[in-house]
Amino acid sequence: MDKPQRPLSPHLQVYKPQLTSVLSILHRATGIVLSVSLVLLTYWLFALADGESTYTAIQSFLNSRLGTLVLFMLSWTLFYHLFNGVRHLLWDAGIGLELNTSYWTGYIVVAASLIITILLWWLK
Amino acid sequence: MAAGKAHRTWIIQRLTALLLIPLLIWFLFSMLQALPLGYMEARAWLSNPVNSVLFGVFIVILYHHAWIGMREVIEDYVHQPGLKQFSLLLLLIITILLVLISLHSLFSLYV
DSSP: OOOOOOOOOOOTTTSOOOHHHHHHHHHHHHHHHHHHHHHHHHHHHHHHHHOHHHHHHHHHHHHSHHHHHHHHHHHHHHHHHHHHHHHHHHHHTTOSOSHHHHHHHHHHHHHHHHHHHHHHHHHO | OOOSHHHHHHHHHHHHHHHHHHHHHHHHHHHHHHTTSOHHHHHHHHHSHHHHHHHHHHHHHHHHHHHHHHHHHHHHHOOSHHHHHHHHHHHHHHHHHHHHHHHHHHHHTTO
16 A cells, blocks of 8 residues: 655755765765775776786776776775764764864864865875 | 664774774775785785785675665655665665675685
8 A cells, every 4th residue: 555645845956965964964975885896806906916018908908097097086085984984983882973063073074075086196 | 871773883883983093094005005006015904814815804804894874865755665675675785795706806816
C-alpha cells in the first residue's frame, strides 16, 4: 500500500551553509571518493603481481599529467578526511565541541589539508 | 551498557580510524619510495616481509573502515527496502573481492 506523499519543509534550499555543516558533508564526500579510490589501489597491487606490461601501463597513467592530477586531488582528499577525522575523534572524546572551537579547528583542518598536500608534492 | 550491533560498529569505526593514522603515514612514505621504482625493484620492495605484512594489515583495516563508512551512506540515502538490502549486499561483495584480490596480489610476490 502506498504511503500518502506529505509535503516536506524546505531545508537545503533555505538554510544558510555554515562551516560546520559544509565541513561535515565534505567529510562524507571525501570518504566516498576515497572509498572509490580503493579500486585503484587494489588494481595497482594486482598490476604489480600480474606482470611487467600491466604494471608499466598503470605506472605510465599515474605518471601522466592526468594521472598526476588524480593523485594530487586524491592526496588532498585524503589529508582533508584524515585531519577532519582527527577533529571527529576529538569530538568523540568530548573535546572541542564548543561552537567557537569547532570553527577554528575547522579552519585549521581546511588550511592544513591544502598546505600539507602542497608540501608533500613540492618536496617529493 | 549500550549493547547491539550499532554500538560495536561505532567502536570498530573509531578503532580502525585510530589505527589508520600511523598506518597512513607509513603508507604515504612507502608510496613515495615505491612509486618511482621500476617493475623489478617495486616487486623486490614489496616482497620484503616487513613491507608486505604491513601493507596487508593496512589493506584489511582500511577497507573495513571504508566498508563501514559506505554502509552508513547507503543506510542514509537508500530508503526503498529491496534496493537498500541489495546495495548493502553488493557493497559487501565488492569489498570482500577487493580485499581478496589485494591480499592475493601481495602473497603472490612470495611464490
